[in-house]
Amino acid sequence: MAARCPAPHCGWRKGRSLRNELPQASSRHWHGIRIDNAMNGVAGLTQPAAEPLALAPNPRMEVTGLDTRARLNMQGDAMGTLDAAFLNGERISFRELVEANQFWAFNGMIGMTDRPLMKVSTGETVMLEIYNETNFPHAMHLHGMHFREMRKDGGLGPFRDTLLMVGDETRTIGFVADNPGDWLVHCHMLSHAASGMMTWMKVT
Numbered sequence: 258m259a260a261r262c263p264a265p266h267c268g269w270r271k272g273r274s275l276r277n278e279l280p281q282a283s284s285r286h287w288h289g290i291r292i293d294n295a296m297n298g299v300a301g302l303t304q305p306a307a308e309p310l311a312l313a314p315n316p317r318m319e320v321t322g323l324d325t326r327a328r329l330n331m332q333g334d335a336m337g338t339l340d341a342a343f344l345n346g347e348r349i350s351f352r353e354l355v356e357a358n359q360f361w362a363f364n365g366m367i368g369m370t371d372r373p374l375m376k377v378s379t380g381e382t383v384m385l386e387i388y389n390e391t392n393f394p395h396a397m398h399l400h401g402m403h404f405r406e407m408r409k410d411g412g413l414g415p416f417r418d419t420l421l422m423v424g425d426e427t428r429t430i431g432f433v434a435d436n437p438g439d440w441l442v443h444c445h446m447l448s449h450a451a452s453g454m455m456t457w458m459k460v461t
């Protein structure tokens with residue numbers, strides 16, 4: 258707005274919220290509108306300044322030109338292939354894992370680890386192959402970014418952030434890592450997540 262004086266006319270529908278897309282913390286004070294004190298917009302007196310909102314760019318539809326490939330094996334359950342896994346840096350037998358109520362794993366690791374599942378740079382296109390070694394369905398959920406399934410026939414599925422996978426199934430997802438940060442990757446059946454099916458990825 259600073260580039261124009263007077264600033265352009267600004268209309269807003271009742272009930273909609275405003276967000277700060279300016280590069281600095283800002284407040285807004287209204288003339289001509291009777292308003293609650295808490296919304297009067299005097300930073301430091303009636304409300305804190307709104308911090309700038311760093312929104313990720315819209316997701317890119319294409320997932321071509323792959324930069325990173327990774328694989329995630331979902332493991333666990335008594336009928337599955339997991340005979341031991343790492344929990345807090347220690348290799349533990351499946352029997353002991355059941356006693357500890359920690360019997361779901363990703364790539365042989367239970368729960369959060371110091372090292373991420375993958376570390377990628379912003380803008381990299383990532384292909385993640387997911388194999389459900391177990392006999393249970395799992396809902397793979399990625400935080401922070403949306404993905405498309407890369408189907409075996411070469412087609413791309415719709416944008417999603419969760420993929421329901423049945424037992425003994427391999428599916429592949431692709432996405433552009435366009436949102437920097439540490440992002441949780443987990444099974445959205447939350448009892449599975451609490452029992453170990455959690456990891457994370459880093460986008461730098």
Ligand SMILES: [Cu+2]
Pocket residue numbers: 394395396444445446449450454
């Ligand atoms: Cu699950």
